[in-house]
Amino acid sequence: MSYITFKNICKSYDNKTQVLKGIDLEVEEGELLTLLGPSGCGKSTLLRCLAGLEQVQQGHILLERRDITDLDARQRQIGMVFQQYSLFPNMTVEQNMAFGLKIQRLSKAEINDRITEALAMVGLQDKAEAYPAQLSGGQQQRVALARAIVTRPKVLLLDKPLSAIDAKLRKSLQVEIRRIQKQLNITTIFVTHDQDEAMVMSDRICLLNCGKIEQMDTPIAIYTHPRTKFAAGFIGSYxxxxxxxxxxxxxxxxxxxxxxxxxxxxxxxxxxxxxxxxxxxxxxxxxxxxxxxxxxxxxxxxxxxxxxxxxxxxxxxxxxxxxxxxxxxxxxxxxxxxxxxx
CATH class of the missing domain: 2.40.50.100 (RNA polymerase II/Efflux pump adaptor protein, barrel-sandwich hybrid domain)
Incomplete structure (x- = not known):
């Protein structure tokens, strides 16, 4: 049984522009699935529907066989990292990370332990007292990742988290994110329009085009055996x-x-x-x-x-x-x- 299930998901804006057109998709526990496709294909919208930040017009979303379609975003136990770091500028790294843990009403000792553990995972143990403005873009993105995993979510969602970072650092962070994802065995959905990034990061790739799934397969299979003209043109520049x-x-x-x-x-x-x-x-x-x-x-x-x-x-x-x-x-x-x- 799949860990996350999307059943016939349809989403429109203003009852005119149909962004998602009957998406059926299953995500296995512990895998990193990448939603790949050009701008406007619906990949970020599908991610936001899972997070509870967008409402679907039709269909159901299941997490651990539980229907969460109409569940409030705060009750879904889902962590999300955005393209914009979205850190509180007036809070230190430690305070940013503690914010969600305080909402969970954890003890001060457990909050400190979790923050220490998460900062060690992203290699920022010495930045706990720093403010976002004192950090580089790559460091801020690692803090955003640490803030997402410190709450120990059931699912981690990454919406184009590396697109604003320079190429060399982006490659380094790809490796780090993959390492942490495997270490935690956390079910992760990653959104990108970068084919190379999808190939490096993914257990499987779900290629979207105009609100529909064009092809879903392992990186090697989707590269060597594209099924459609669009897949061949988008993956591997055939x-x-x-x-x-x-x-x-x-x-x-x-x-x-x-x-x-x-x-x-x-x-x-x-x-x-x-x-x-x-x-x-x-x-x-x-x-x-x-x-x-x-x-x-x-x-x-x-x-x-x-x-x-x-x-x-x-x-x-x-x-x-x-x-x-x-x-x-x-x-x-x-x-x-x-x-x-x-």
């Missing part, structure tokens, strides 16, 4: 080709019935035709290139169809715009995808 485009690229006259998705990294780029067994050689012209860390992404024109091809960034194998190249494609890397989620 080249998604319609049947006629695929025919123009490969010269295949036996056209597929569905769109074909091809990952950029499986297109091997070279100056000469490679003639490898089980592959299709495609001639094209480099029209652009973009550095992406240790990878260089080429845009190659093939009979009017533009393909992205990734290769390691090596100075001895860089192709200038206008260069004639050959792309080698293994047929097993051509994935059939649906036009849209069923």
């Amino acid at each position: 080249n998604v080709l319609e049947p006629l485009e695929f025919g123009r690229v490969t010269g295949d006259i036996d056209l597929p019935a569905q769109p074909i998705a091809i990952r950029p990294e499986v297109l091997n780029i070279a100056r000469e035709k490679q003639n490898l067994p089980g592959t299709c050689d495609i001639e094209g012209t480099v029209i652009d290139s973009t550095p992406r860390g240790n990878v260089l992404r080429y845009k190659v024109d093939v009979n009017g169809v533009q393909l992205s091809a990734d290769t390691l960034f090596r100075s001895f194998s860089i192709y200038e715009n206008g260069s004639k190249v050959w792309l080698s494609l293994e047929k097993r890397n051509c994935l059939h995808v649906e036009e849209e989620a069923v």
Whole structure:
């Protein structure tokens, strides 16, 4: 039996804009599920419905098999960390963390013990007496996380908590959040629009599009086997080709019935035709290139169809715009995808 269950959740604003369109979703106890998708797809709204900060128009939300759909937010035992740190500026770190514990009417000794434990988890033992203005953005976000877990909630909700933090620190905090989540074995739902972040953080990813679930799977499965054009385009930056485009690229006259998705990294780029067994050689012209860390992404024109091809960034194998190249494609890397989620 799932720990959290969303049953046919529908949510509209002003009775016009339907944000959630019949969401059915189950979350297992102790897992970290990421709600991933573009802005406006409904991921934060679904999170707020679970927290009790938004009311649903239709459907039910169950926590430990108990219907909490109409339960007051304060009675749900759910901790939440927002994109904005939402710390009380006139309170020290310790006072910020003690706020929720005092509402629970815990003894002073237990409050002190819990605060000490939570600060140790986020590595801020020496910041108990500091005010938010005296902390960096990353430290404030760690305080917000500690404040959420110190109350020992049944569920931890993280709504784009790292989007305002610089890239290097964000990667460090991703590791820290995952470590703490596993240590506490706390059921966690994480919201982001960053595909890389979702891949690093998640046990499973729930990809949302226009208020519906597009695909839900493990990070590896959703990356290697996207089921729809949208999933292929959003996860992994696949080249998604319609049947006629695929025919123009490969010269295949036996056209597929569905769109074909091809990952950029499986297109091997070279100056000469490679003639490898089980592959299709495609001639094209480099029209652009973009550095992406240790990878260089080429845009190659093939009979009017533009393909992205990734290769390691090596100075001895860089192709200038206008260069004639050959792309080698293994047929097993051509994935059939649906036009849209069923």
